[in-house]
Amino acid sequence: MIQVENLTKQYGPLVAVRDVSFTVSTGEILGFLGPNGAGKTTTMKVLTCFMPPTAGRVTIDGMDVFEKSLEVRRRIGYLPEANPLYPEMNVQEYLTFIAGIRGVAKAKLGDRLDAVAAVCGLKEMMRREIGELSKGFRQRVGLAQAMIHEPDILILDEPTSGLDPNQIVEIRNLIRRLGEEKTVILSTHILPEVQATCDRVLIINRGRLVADGTPHELTTQFHGDEQIQLEVRGTTGDLLKSALATVPGIVWLEVADGKDVTARITAERGSDLREPISRCIVDQGWTILELHRERTSLEQVFRQLTSTEEGADA
Amino acid sequence: MRNAWLLCQKELRSYFNSPVAYIVLTVFLLTTGFFFTSSLFLYDQATMRTLFSLVPVIFLFFVPAITMRLLAEEKRSGSIEVLVTLPTRDWEIIVGKFLAAWGLVIVAVLLTLFYVLSLSMIGDLDGGETFAGYLGLVLLGGAYAAIGTWSSSLTRNQIVAFIISMAIIAALYMVDDLLPILPMSLAPVLQFLSTSYHYENISRGVIDTRDLIYYASLIFLMLYLAHHALASRKWK
Numbered sequence: 001m002i003q004v005e006n007l008t009k010q011y012g013p014l015v016a017v018r019d020v021s022f023t024v025s026t027g028e029i030l031g032f033l034g035p036n037g038a039g040k041t042t043t044m045k046v047l048t049c050f051m052p053p054t055a056g057r058v059t060i061d062g063m064d065v066f067e068k069s070l071e072v073r074r075r076i077g078y079l080p081e082a083n084p085l086y087p088e089m090n091v092q093e094y095l096t097f098i099a100g101i102r103g104v105a106k107a108k109l110g111d112r113l114d115a116v117a118a119v120c121g122l123k124e125m126m127r128r129e130i131g132e133l134s135k136g137f138r139q140r141v142g143l144a145q146a147m148i149h150e151p152d153i154l155i156l157d158e159p160t161s162g163l164d165p166n167q168i169v170e171i172r173n174l175i176r177r178l179g180e181e182k183t184v185i186l187s188t189h190i191l192p193e194v195q196a197t198c199d200r201v202l203i204i205n206r207g208r209l210v211a212d213g214t215p216h217e218l219t220t221q222f223h224g225d226e227q228i229q230l231e232v233r234g235t236t237g238d239l240l241k242s243a244l245a246t247v248p249g250i251v252w253l254e255v256a257d258g259k260d261v262t263a264r265i266t267a268e269r270g271s272d273l274r275e276p277i278s279r280c281i282v283d284q285g286w287t288i289l290e291l292h293r294e295r296t297s298l299e300q301v302f303r304q305l306t307s308t309e310e311g312a313d314a
Numbered sequence: 315m316r317n318a319w320l321l322c323q324k325e326l327r328s329y330f331n332s333p334v335a336y337i338v339l340t341v342f343l344l345t346t347g348f349f350f351t352s353s354l355f356l357y358d359q360a361t362m363r364t365l366f367s368l369v370p371v372i373f374l375f376f377v378p379a380i381t382m383r384l385l386a387e388e389k390r391s392g393s394i395e396v397l398v399t400l401p402t403r404d405w406e407i408i409v410g411k412f413l414a415a416w417g418l419v420i421v422a423v424l425l426t427l428f429y430v431l432s433l434s435m436i437g438d439l440d441g442g443e444t445f446a447g448y449l450g451l452v453l454l455g456g457a458y459a460a461i462g463t464w465s466s467s468l469t470r471n472q473i474v475a476f477i478i479s480m481a482i483i484a485a486l487y488m489v490d491d492l493l494p495i496l497p498m499s500l501a502p503v504l505q506f507l508s509t510s511y512h513y514e515n516i517s518r519g520v521i522d523t524r525d526l527i528y529y530a531s532l533i534f535l536m537l538y539l540a541h542h543a544l545a546s547r548k549w550k
Contacts, residue, residue: 045395049399050399050547051547052548066548070401070403073399073400076399078396080396082391082392084394084396086328089331097320097324098396098400101320101321
């Protein structure tokens with residue numbers, strides 16, 4: 001279990017992280033979300049014992065990250081943001097070196113190398129020099145490095161950056177699999193990634209924690225206006241407009257003529273107008289080709305939270 | 315200590331995996347070989363003394379070239395972040411890197427044993443003097459490698475690291491040359507600080523514990539400072 005209490009980190013006059021508190025329980029996949037420069041990487045650097053907090057306390061399994069630093073570091077696997085590697089080494093040499101310092105027993109080393117090579121898709125690359133690898137493969141080497149010692153906790157700073165869409169899906173599946181037993185903290189500014197992989201989301205903006213909850217909680221808590229997408233056959237835009245005018249609760253209506261008429265309807269918050277709208281259209285004898293309510297996405301929540309904060313600060 | 319050894323092996327492998335080691339060793343052997351043989355037949359004496367007075371000057375460029383990347387490159391690429399978040403102590407990192415650089419210096423010095431071998435075949439070489447000279451070189455190389463390790467810990471730019479270590483090495487080597495222009499009372503202090511004074515003592519064949527302690531404490535001080543620089547990220 002990871003406990004962060006009132007974490008503050010200052011670089012000179014710049015406050016990178018302000019009074020952030022959260023806990024992560026074992027087996028949870030936590031997504032750290034925020035615009036660039038929000039303080040995600042700084043928080044991770046404190047969690048991984050790279051540098052101490054200016055104020056506050058971080059404990060992992062009850063051990064302070066600075067008093068029991070070595071013990072804490074043994075339990076963590078860390079993939080830093082830039083994924084720095086040694087280009088002159090080959091993959092096997094590099095992973096063997098990391099495993100050595102990680103204290104992986106000699107007898108287990110071969111098994112571990114095979115295992116991480118298999119899950120990270122590095123089997124054919126083990127003898128290649130790291131400097132020759134593509135960015136995607138280097139990212140996999142970074143991931144392999146982070147889990148060579150089977151850590152209880154994985155801290156991954158933007159694990160899917162530089163990967164192609166297929167690889168992103170693979171890595172996400174891998175993270176989800178790992179998250180069944182291990183605690184995973186990953187940071188990203190790619191929102192679908194969080195929705196696809198994380199049990200819980202923290203949104204951080206300008207060094208402050210602005211939201212904490214499951215993706216579902218956040219989207220219901222911070223929902224915006226209801227949006228309904230509609231496509232109707234057998235009418236014209238003007239006719240549709242006047243027909244929909246009878247439905248109460250519509251805030252804004254936009255229609256576009258074409259072979260079929262499409263409309264974009266903005267309704268009052270928290271209302272569900274699908275039923276009255278469909279009844280109104282069917283009553284007119286027209287055909288509904290599409291009627292679709294757009295759910296508030298995490299993206300909208302994110303934009304709402306990170307832009308209002310900026311407004312408040314300014 | 316096990317981690318320091320693992321790091322040292324990794325560094326040595328990096329030297330020999332990249333062209334660095336081969337280039338510096340070749341240049342080192344070419345320059346020493348050239349100056350050594352060109353004067354050898356002039357003196358017509360079977361002695362290694364010319365080599366022993368030559369190598370400290372070559373070390374001025376050679377050792378900083380070896381040590382400049384040790385920490386500066388890790389800082390530039392960011393791999394220092396992976397390194398210090400591994401379960402290893404900061405001093406193990408410093409010691410491992412220093413040992414690797416010293417090891418490469420020692421390899422270079424040992425390669426000049428070919429000269430010793432060829433000389434001993436054609437003339438009568440003083441074994442004691444030669445041994446003392448080599449001991450002096452190894453110790454001097456150690457002190458320089460430690461200076462280079464510290465310089466490399468101060469910056470993320472290898473060129474800056476190279477220049478800083480060269481400046482410190484030159485200053486410490488030549489500090490006793492300032493004697494004529496400074497008050498006499500400072501003489502023992504400057505002499506004691508000078509690497510060349512202690513080096514010459516040892517090369518003469520007088521192995522005095524004071525000279526050994528001097529080198530040991532210089533190495534220790536430099537590594538302590540390097541450790542301090544590495545740990546500076548932990549300042550709140």
